[in-house]
Amino acid sequence: MSAITRGRRFALVLPSTNTSVEREFHHLRPQDCSWHTGRIMIEAPALDSAAAFGAFRECLNEALPSALEVVMTCRPEYVVMGMSAETFWGGVRGNAAFEQHVRDLTGLEVTTGATAAREALRAFGARRIGIVTPYQPVGDEQVVAYFTELGFDVAAIKGLCSASATSIADETPERLRAAFLAVDGPDVDALVQCGTNLECIAVAAELERELGKPVIAINLATMWHAFRANGIRDRISGYGSLLESH
Numbered sequence: 001m002s003a004i005t006r007g008r009r010f011a012l013v014l015p016s017t018n019t020s021v022e023r024e025f026h027h028l029r030p031q032d033c034s035w036h037t038g039r040i041m042i043e044a045p046a047l048d049s050a051a052a053f054g055a056f057r058e059c060l061n062e063a064l065p066s067a068l069e070v071v072m073t074c075r076p077e078y079v080v081m082g083m084s085a086e087t088f089w090g091g092v093r094g095n096a097a098f099e100q101h102v103r104d105l106t107g108l109e110v111t112t113g114a115t116a117a118r119e120a121l122r123a124f125g126a127r128r129i130g131i132v133t134p135y136q137p138v139g140d141e142q143v144v145a146y147f148t149e150l151g152f153d154v155a156a157i158k159g160l161c162s163a164s165a166t167s168i169a170d171e172t173p174e175r176l177r178a179a180f181l182a183v184d185g186p187d188v189d190a191l192v193q194c195g196t197n198l199e200c201i202a203v204a205a206e207l208e209r210e211l212g213k214p215v216i217a218i219n220l221a222t223m224w225h226a227f228r229a230n231g232i233r234d235r236i237s238g239y240g241s242l243l244e245s246h
Contacts, residue, residue: 007031007033007034008032008033008232009033009034009074009075010034010035010076010080010226011036011038011071011076013037013038013040013071013082014038014039014081014082014083014196015040015060015197016039016040016042017045017164017165017197018083018165018196019166020169020198020219021083021219022035024219025082027201028220035080036071036074037071038067038070038071038072040063040064040067041063042056042063042165043059044056046163046164047135047139047163047165047168048136048161050137050138053136053139054138056165057089064101064102064105068105068106077108077230078109078110079102079106079108079110080111080222080223081102081110081111081112082222083113084112084194084222085142087115088114088143088146089142091142091149092146092150094146095114095115095146098112099112111222111229112222113196114146115225116218116222117194117218118147120192120214120221120224120242121152121190121214123242123246124216124246126152126214127151128153129152129153129189130155130157130158130183130185130190130191130192131143131144131154131156131157131183131191131194132160132176132192132198133157133158133193133195134162134168134195134198135161135194136161137159139159155185155188156185156188160179165197166197168197168198169197171198176198177203180193180207180215188213189214190215190216191204191211191213191214191215192215192218193215193217193218194218196219198217200218201219201220201240204217204220205217208241214242216240216242217240221242223243224243224246
């Protein structure tokens with residue numbers, strides 16, 4: 001691993017129901033960088049219907065300012081959102097509004113999953129994509145609309161329909177692999193996974209080697225974007241070509 005520019009304190013903000021983000025992020029921590037968690041209190045974790053998904057989003061947005069207030073006491077230098085569903089909601093404008101809301105609350109710049117996925121796909125020059133999510137159809141519709149608005153051609157999307165925000169983490173590597181293969185095809189340039197509580201980095205890296213095309217896990221893309229936005233240029237091997245080559 002090459003030398004980094006300097007250490008950074010990252011505020012890592014995620015739903016209280018999430019058990020995968022911290023596991024994956026702490027595996028990738030360049031020297032002198034640190035992740036400091038702010039947990040968004042989720043009182044409505046069910047995701048088994050459109051109404052439940054709406055209640056989850058409402059809960060998340062109500063509790064976000066408090067989580068940011070707490071994590072800001074450690075004086076971080078940058079905010080990283082370890083949740084992605086809300087950042088896809090409302091398309092490009094919705095993501096931009098979410099980012100501005102975080103800036104207004106913290107005075108810091110921020111990386112969201114939606115922005116990170118966009119930039120990762122652009123780094124690979126991908127146009128036609130397959131998508132895997134843990135969401136119900138109401139969430140998948142927002143994801144497709146976001147990428148379509150950006151000019152990507154969504155060949156297929158596979159939502160795993162996880163019953164709750166917590167149970168997303170119970171999806172097995174075998175099911176993730178099958179989902180990726182279901183949205184792949186010879187005319188697909190890249191595969192991308194949304195939903196930060198899906199522990200997907202290892203599965204994506206293995207499939208990328210097998211398929212010979214980019215397979216982008218949202219947590220890896222989010223870390224990569226945050227590193228690059230902060231001048232951290234480490235090329236880190238073993239987690240896929242995004243961190244190795246871009």
